[in-house]
Amino acid sequence: MEANKLLFVVERDVRLFFQYKFLIIMRAIWFVSQIALFGIIASRLVAVPDYFPYYVSGLSVMSLYSAAIFIGFDIYEEAEHGVFEYLLSLPVSRRQLVLGRSIGGGLRAFIYVGPLIAVSLYVIGAVNPLNFLLALFSLFLFAFGVSGFSITVAVMIKSSDRFDILMGVLDALIVRLSTAMYPLAYVTQANPLYGWIANFNPVTFASDLFRWGTGIEAIITLNNPLLPLLGVMLFFGVFMFLGTMIYDRRIEGGGWQ
Amino acid sequence: MAPIIRITDLTKKFGNVTAVDHLNLEVEEGEILGLLGPNGAGKTTTILMLATVIRPTDGTATVGEYDIRKNPEKVRGLLGIAFQEPKMLWVSTPWDIVNWHAKVCGLSTEERKRRVKEVLESLEMWEARHRNVHALSGGMRKRVEMAKVLIQRPKIAIVDEPTAQIDIVGKHRIWNMLTELRDEGSTIILATNELYEADVLSDRVGIIHRGKMLVCDTPKKLKDSILGGDIIDIQLEEAASPDIFQELKKFKDVVDVLQLKPFNLRIYLNKVEEVIPKIVNMLTKKDSPIVSLRMTEPSLDDVFVHYTGLTIEEAQKSGE
Numbered sequence: 001m002e003a004n005k006l007l008f009v010v011e012r013d014v015r016l017f018f019q020y021k022f023l024i025i026m027r028a029i030w031f032v033s034q035i036a037l038f039g040i041i042a043s044r045l046v047a048v049p050d051y052f053p054y055y056v057s058g059l060s061v062m063s064l065y066s067a068a069i070f071i072g073f074d075i076y077e078e079a080e081h082g083v084f085e086y087l088l089s090l091p092v093s094r095r096q097l098v099l100g101r102s103i104g105g106g107l108r109a110f111i112y113v114g115p116l117i118a119v120s121l122y123v124i125g126a127v128n129p130l131n132f133l134l135a136l137f138s139l140f141l142f143a144f145g146v147s148g149f150s151i152t153v154a155v156m157i158k159s160s161d162r163f164d165i166l167m168g169v170l171d172a173l174i175v176r177l178s179t180a181m182y183p184l185a186y187v188t189q190a191n192p193l194y195g196w197i198a199n200f201n202p203v204t205f206a207s208d209l210f211r212w213g214t215g216i217e218a219i220i221t222l223n224n225p226l227l228p229l230l231g232v233m234l235f236f237g238v239f240m241f242l243g244t245m246i247y248d249r250r251i252e253g254g255g256w257q
Numbered sequence: 258m259a260p261i262i263r264i265t266d267l268t269k270k271f272g273n274v275t276a277v278d279h280l281n282l283e284v285e286e287g288e289i290l291g292l293l294g295p296n297g298a299g300k301t302t303t304i305l306m307l308a309t310v311i312r313p314t315d316g317t318a319t320v321g322e323y324d325i326r327k328n329p330e331k332v333r334g335l336l337g338i339a340f341q342e343p344k345m346l347w348v349s350t351p352w353d354i355v356n357w358h359a360k361v362c363g364l365s366t367e368e369r370k371r372r373v374k375e376v377l378e379s380l381e382m383w384e385a386r387h388r389n390v391h392a393l394s395g396g397m398r399k400r401v402e403m404a405k406v407l408i409q410r411p412k413i414a415i416v417d418e419p420t421a422q423i424d425i426v427g428k429h430r431i432w433n434m435l436t437e438l439r440d441e442g443s444t445i446i447l448a449t450n451e452l453y454e455a456d457v458l459s460d461r462v463g464i465i466h467r468g469k470m471l472v473c474d475t476p477k478k479l480k481d482s483i484l485g486g487d488i489i490d491i492q493l494e495e496a497a498s499p500d501i502f503q504e505l506k507k508f509k510d511v512v513d514v515l516q517l518k519p520f521n522l523r524i525y526l527n528k529v530e531e532v533i534p535k536i537v538n539m540l541t542k543k544d545s546p547i548v549s550l551r552m553t554e555p556s557l558d559d560v561f562v563h564y565t566g567l568t569i570e571e572a573q574k575s576g577e
């Protein structure tokens with residue numbers, strides 16, 4: 001029964017996302033053009049061998065990240081229509097609600113980005129089944145963590161304008177200070193501090209694991225997938241926990257802008 | 258039997274606005290309790306606290322055997338609420354909304370399908386069930402909001418202005434459905450500022466004003482409680498002078514005189530048969546011709562006016 005409720009919460013967020021058809025289509029177009037245009041053209045510029053598959057895999061993680069962030073915007077939409085209060089009145093615990101929504105927010109990002117990833121894998125033509133499963137699993141956790149992160153921040157800020165701006169800035173920082181678009185060695189070369197930060201960045205963990213899992217990492221091989229895996233798990237755990245705490249503390253109907 | 262809801266000194270402040278002010282109330286199991294009050298009285302705030310959506314500043318309430326502060330989750334398990342403003346995303350459809358609600362509230366698949374259809378049909382929303390919320394009228398959205406609770410049939414149903422924006426046929430249908438729900442054993446809290454609705458539906462009515470519960474009893478007892486079991490409405494040819502006002506108040510059996518409009522007086526009194534001739538005499542002597550004179554029984558309007566000291570019009574304005 002209780003587990004069912006969690007599933008219903010997850011189901012709701014997944015279904016809701018796919019109601020936004022315009023957004024879905026536009027993002028897919030964006031994704032494809034990033035690969036077909038930017039990826040292909042920029043990899044001619046870059047001296048790193050096989051930059052193209054490197055970029056495509058990083059792009060997949062970036063897309064997953066921004067699709068999972070989307071749930072924070074949903075929360076504002078809900079606050080505006082009072083749906084937030086409705087959800088709070090349901091016979092569902094706050095914990096189930098945050099957990100369900102983080103999972104829902106991550107899962108839908110995954111369902112959405114999944115086919116795009118599959119397309120890009122096909123383009124690259126590289127699959128290593130066993131590692132791939134582990135990588136997939138960690139991408140799942142990563143997506144849940146990002147969506148928990150987004151919920152936490154949305155609930156803390158309570159202002160959709162500020163959230164929008166902050167997420168834009170964070171997106172730039174988090175993605176750029178990671179290995180999504182360039183190998184760690186280059187980041188560190190540019191500035192050791194950047195490298196140090198990128199080392200602890202969940203986007204780095206997810207990108208590295210994905211490349212390791214798909215076997216498309218030609219530049220630096222990840223010998224030990226355990227560390228980024230632990231990193232992703234920690235990221236997921238922290239934001240589930242924080243999300244629940246903050247949801248419970250800060251949440252009340254009203255006070256949203 | 259112990260009351261199913263016991264509200265003690267419940268208080269909610271929003272900044273320096275005290276929306277609910279040491280409110281006390283007991284609700285018996287199986288009754289429809291009307292919460293009647295003007296705009297801004299604190300009805301919705303009280304309801305949201307009971308539903309554990311917002312936290313009290315002070316005081317508390319028990320619902321079933323659970324305290325809203327200590328066991329909010331258990332409380333929510335007993336409640337179903339239809340909000341004053343329909344709470345729904347515009348991309349959703351009525352069917353999505355009520356179907357998901359029924360699932361989360363634990364209805365079995367078979368029961369859910371049956372009731373969703375039944376209730377949407379009764380509320381004439383079955384045809385429109387796959388339309389997006391943004392394409393529905395205000396009244397239709399309100400119907401969807403009500404449908405959630407009617408499908409759920411919670412132990413305690415809270416409905417906030419359940420028929421606002423709904424046409425007259427719809428109103429009657431919802432009133433019937435709420436009465437049925439009560440007859441099947443649910444307890445209902447009905448917040449409204451429609452006196453008629455409170456009167457026909459409620460077993461007991463609590464009048465709430467500026468966050469306080471002024472009085473709570475059966476509509477009949479409330480009507481009887483205003484001194485002067487009778488009311489006469491007098492329309493004069495010209496505005497009543499203060500002098501006439503004073504004279505009227507002097508009659509032993511006259512309890513209260515209200516000037517509804519410059520030309521209209523409402524007199525609350527006892528022994529109406531004996532007093533009327535005297536009043537007519539007095540007015541004739543004062544050269545103030547009577548246009549019409551009508552005897553009525555007190556309605557909840559009068560109760561409301563009596564306890565809040567406001568006319569309905571004033572009450573509506575005070576909240577704005």
Ligand SMILES: Nc1ncnc2c1ncn2[C@@H]1O[C@H](COP(=O)(O)OP(=O)(O)OP(=O)(O)O)[C@@H](O)[C@H]1O
Pocket residue numbers: 253254255271274275276277294295296297298299300301302303341450576
């Ligand atoms: N979230 C909020 N923030 C600040 N003030 C609020 C908030 N909610 C309600 N209030 C104030 O609390 C008071 C009571 O409001 P409430 O909504 O409970 O009244 P009500 O009896 O339901 O009125 P209505 O008949 O208009 O629905 C009002 O003065 C209102 O302005």
Ligand SMILES: [Mg+2]
Pocket residue numbers: 300301302341417
């Ligand atoms: Mg209200």
